[in-house]
Amino acid sequence: MPIEKVSARDWGSHPPYVHPGYRSTALRGPKRPLVPLKQTLSELTGPVYGHESVGPLDSDLTKNGAKGGEPLGERIIVAGRVLDEAGRPVPNTLIEIWQANAAGRYVHHVDQHAAPLDANFFGGGRCVTDEDGRYRFMTIKPGAYPWLNHPNAWRPNHIHLSLFGPSIAARLVTQMYFPGDPLLAIDPIFLSTPEGARERLISQFSLDVTEAGHALGYVFDIVLRGPAETPMEMPR
Ligand SMILES: [Fe+2]
Secondary structure, eight states, X not given: OOOOOOOOOOGGGSOOSOOTTSTTHHHHSOOSOOOOOOOOHHHHHOXXXXXXXXXXXXXXXXXXXXXXXXXXXXXXXXXXEEEOTTSOBOOSOEEEEEXXXXXXXXXXXXXXXXXOOOTTOOOEEEEEOOTTSXXXXXXXXXXXXXXXSSTTEEEOSEEEEEEEOSSGGGOEEEEEEOTTOGGGGGOHHHHHSOTTTGGXXXXXXXXXXXXXXXXXXXXXXXXXXXXXXXOOOOOX
16 A cells, blocks of 8 residues: 655644653653654564454453443443544554543552552553544543642543554554643643644543433544644654
8 A cells, every 4th residue: 555645744733752741751751852763664664453362341341351340420421433634534543541540549569549449440451443533431430630740740641542553663642631721821731732732632522422311421532643633642
């Protein structure tokens, strides 16, 4: 298949490597220009993920970590499409998500925040976009949590997302937020994305996606290129 030419990435839509307000970026962000490495067949072709490697419960975080009970918190549906710069759907894209539980705690040994773990919630899921570029997760609304960036620092409610293109070299990582969150205005990570682009990281509440009597719906489309491209935490 011929490789289609895509527009140059709009770097003004993405956070810089080093953002003074986001303290740890000063320690890990490169300060010198990156050296492009020639990609070989292994970077360009693998690993390849497909529908066959993703199980039916993988996209349901209310079930994939359950140990005989229901996870606590507000059930939500997060759904959307992966689109290219012309608004065309991008099928067969592996999307992985990870998030805190309803109390704002991750299942990770580094997270020692004094909030309860949930025996029925693991906090990770994955799915592959269909022929219309659509994806859908059932999950629990993540809680806000404190972090050590500055005194009284709290992350807004958010879900981390990773997208794989046809190979690992095409991986993109971002975060999705929720509308109306008062912590957005004071979150250095959200604010590290330039104004005018950061609003694209906020999902939209949708009654159409909401399941009556079960879960509220949020829509988050991911645009890979062009004037509406989704801000990413990415190498450049
Ligand atoms: Fe997080």
